Amino acid sequence: MNTPPPITVVNVGYRSTNYWVVSAGTSRLLVDIGWPGTLGTLKAHLARVGIPLCEIRYALATHYHIDHAGLAEELKREGVQLLVLEVQLEAIPIMKTWTKPGDHYLDITEHGNIIISFEQSRLLLGQMGIAGEILHTPGHTDHCVSLVLDNGFAFTGDLPAEAYAFDNPVALASWQRLRAKGATSIYPAHGPVWPIGEAPSTPSS
Structure with missing residues (x-):
């Protein structure tokens, strides 16, 4: 029986934002995408x-x-498929309104998008050799999602850190959902990795 490759995580971020490559061998997923x-x-x-x-x-x-x-x-033009949760669809065209000509932003087309429900996420990740699922974790925006691996690693984007979210009941509910799924180590979009239940060195954006 073949042993699946271990999950590795590498940060390839820049300009104060973390971009995480989650890999099972050479099968890789990029969490957060870049300016x-x-x-x-x-x-x-x-x-x-x-x-x-x-x-x-x-x-x-x-x-x-x-x-x-x-x-x-x-x-996508380089061959990477965009994984989109159904809850995120309406947010995609809105993002353009925050860009400027100097950003050189290219509109996101429907071609090359893989649209899934949260319930379908475990199967798709499993086909990559990655054990985990994608959860709806609003609190920063209504369409925020987090990737939670079965090993406890959670990639939470800009979800406000639990220690600083005392006045944000939506975010606190998202943290309860993450805990229920076994999250232990938080990989945020800004700042260092930190253990769940502790305050990070700097608040998440």
């Missing part, structure tokens, strides 16, 4: 850690703000 117009920068960061862009099968935006999803269409 518009920065494909060359992302490629350079991938090359620095020895990850070929062609091995990234899917890209997942935790939410559709330009520092998290601005590079989506450029990556």
Whole structure:
């Protein structure tokens, strides 16, 4: 019986935003996608850690703000499929309203998008060799999602840290959902990794 490859996580982020490559061997998922117009920068960061862009099968935006999803269409043109949760669909065209001509943003088209429900996420990830699921975790925006692996790693985007969300009941409910799914180590979009239940060194955006 073949033993599945261990899950590895590498940060290829820049400009104060973390972009996490979650891998099972050479089957890879990029969590949060990059600023518009920065494909060359992302490629350079991938090359620095020895990850070929062609091995990234899917890209997942935790939410559709330009520092998290601005590079989506450029990556799709490189062969990376965009994984979109149904709850995120209406947010995609709105993101453009926050861009400027100098951002060199490319509109996200429907071609190359894989639209799934939260219930379908475990099966799709399992086909990649990644045990986990995607959860709806509003609190920063209504369409925020988090990736939670069965090993306890949780990729939460800009979900406000639990320690700073005392006046945000929506975010607190999202943290309860993450705990119920076994989250133990938080991989945020900004700042260092931290254990759930502790205050991070800096609040999440």
